[in-house]
Amino acid sequence: MPPTDIAIVGAGLAGLACAKTLAAYDVRLRLYDKGRGPGGRMATRRVEADGHVLNFDHGAQYLTAHGDAFAAVLDAAHAKEWPDAGRRVGVPRMVSVPRALAEGLDIDLSRHVTEISGAPGAWYLHHLDARQVRPGRPMPAAAPERDGPFQAVILAVPAPQAQALLAGPAPHLAAVLDVVRFEPCWALMLAFPERLDLPDTLRPAAGPIGWAARDSSKPGRDASLELWVVQGGPAWSREHVELPAEDAAARLLEAFAVQAGTALPEPFYKSAHRWRYALVEVPLGAPCLWDAASGLGAAGDWCIGARAEAAVDSAAALVAAIRST
Ligand SMILES: Cc1cc2nc3c(=O)[nH]c(=O)nc-3n(C[C@H](O)[C@H](O)[C@H](O)COP(=O)(O)OP(=O)(O)OC[C@H]3O[C@@H](n4cnc5c(N)ncnc54)[C@H](O)[C@@H]3O)c2cc1C
Numbered sequence: 001m002p003p004t005d006i007a008i009v010g011a012g013l014a015g016l017a018c019a020k021t022l023a024a025y026d027v028r029l030r031l032y033d034k035g036r037g038p039g040g041r042m043a044t045r046r047v048e049a050d051g052h053v054l055n056f057d058h059g060a061q062y063l064t065a066h067g068d069a070f071a072a073v074l075d076a077a078h079a080k081e082w083p084d085a086g087r088r089v090g091v092p093r094m095v096s097v098p099r100a101l102a103e104g105l106d107i108d109l110s111r112h113v114t115e116i117s118g119a120p121g122a123w124y125l126h127h128l129d130a131r132q133v134r135p136g137r138p139m140p141a142a143a144p145e146r147d148g149p150f151q152a153v154i155l156a157v158p159a160p161q162a163q164a165l166l167a168g169p170a171p172h173l174a175a176v177l178d179v180v181r182f183e184p185c186w187a188l189m190l191a192f193p194e195r196l197d198l199p200d201t202l203r204p205a206a207g208p209i210g211w212a213a214r215d216s217s218k219p220g221r222d223a224s225l226e227l228w229v230v231q232g233g234p235a236w237s238r239e240h241v242e243l244p245a246e247d248a249a250a251r252l253l254e255a256f257a258v259q260a261g262t263a264l265p266e267p268f269y270k271s272a273h274r275w276r277y278a279l280v281e282v283p284l285g286a287p288c289l290w291d292a293a294s295g296l297g298a299a300g301d302w303c304i305g306a307r308a309e310a311a312v313d314s315a316a317a318l319v320a321a322i323r324s325t
Pocket residue numbers: 009010011012013014015032033034035038039040041042058059060061062063064111112113114156157158161185187231275277278279299300301302306307308309311
């Protein structure tokens with residue numbers, strides 16, 4: 001019998017797609033995310049600077065649909081073509097795509113799941129206020145809250161994070177994820193006081209920068225602003241992954257000026273974000289992870305490959321596996 005009481009950790013595309021499909025069945029769902037909103041790496045950063053509200057898509061840049069399932073997700077979110085036919089973006093922001101998928105779902109936000117305890121058929125999730133959890137620092141002293149029992153738990157988080165949660169209750173499943181590798185990515189967000197004499201997108205063949213785009217040229221954005229997202233390439237981001245954010249920002253800005261071939265005006269906003277798990281380098285090589293005996297499973301882009309579509313396809317595979325239990 002398929003489980004009817006399921007917890008999902010992670011409300012990025014994979015977790016949301018799992019929840020949306022499972023909601024059509026007679027299933028009781030709880031969905032948790034440590035973020036302040038759903039979307040994960042399909043992210044938009046909103047800041048205020050110099051009297052302007054600035055929105056940067058500092059995660060996924062554009063989306064391509066090869067199959068019907070992801071095309072349907074993009075159509076439902078009214079994603080528009082950019083920078084050319086075949087590539088699409090969320091409108092008015094990239095996060096609009098996961099937000100459309102999240103409609104009607106109850107999500108426990110700002111909850112950082114720290115542990116899975118219990119036994120097959122009766123799992124418990126332990127979670128803390130995510131605002132108190134700092135990466136690389138000891139966990140806060142506050143006792144985590146505990147929810148459950150759940151018949152099944154879906155981990156829709158990057159593989160290293162799924163592995164950490166599986167290590168206690170199911171080390172044999174955690175070990176399966178050893179093979180998965182992610183590339184980090186530094187993403188620099190820039191707001192300039194005037195338009196730069198550059199095309200909307202740059203993909204240098206060599207050097208520190210992997211991709212740069214005029215974010216404000218995307219459909220539905222405020223075109224009176226000059227906003228850029230500049231990504232470090234995989235090799236550069238890996239080599240500099242532990243840099244303080246201010247140093248990464250300074251170095252990427254310098255590299256961007258070299259790439260532009262001209263002096264740049266001083267940006268009135270500049271901030272770098274480190275994605276430790278950005279793009280999948282080595283995937284699992286199976287569409288999802290599902291262990292019917294324990295009721296523990298995982299889904300995400302990292303099962304299939306380095307594209308947002310893979311997250312949705314992985315979710316579909318996991319739900320199919322769960323329903324055939
Ligand atoms: C810089 C960058 C550029 C990219 N460019 C592109 C691109 O151009 N095109 C493309 O197709 N794809 C791109 N991608 C990849 C794309 O964003 C991902 O494939 C997709 O968003 C993955 O979705 P997911 O649901 O598998 O994982 P995620 O989006 O990572 O979702 C995981 C969720 O789990 C939550 N979470 C993690 N741990 C916990 C925990 N312990 N407790 C609670 N919640 C937790 C996170 O907050 C997150 O919301 C890019 C990614 C990055 C970072």
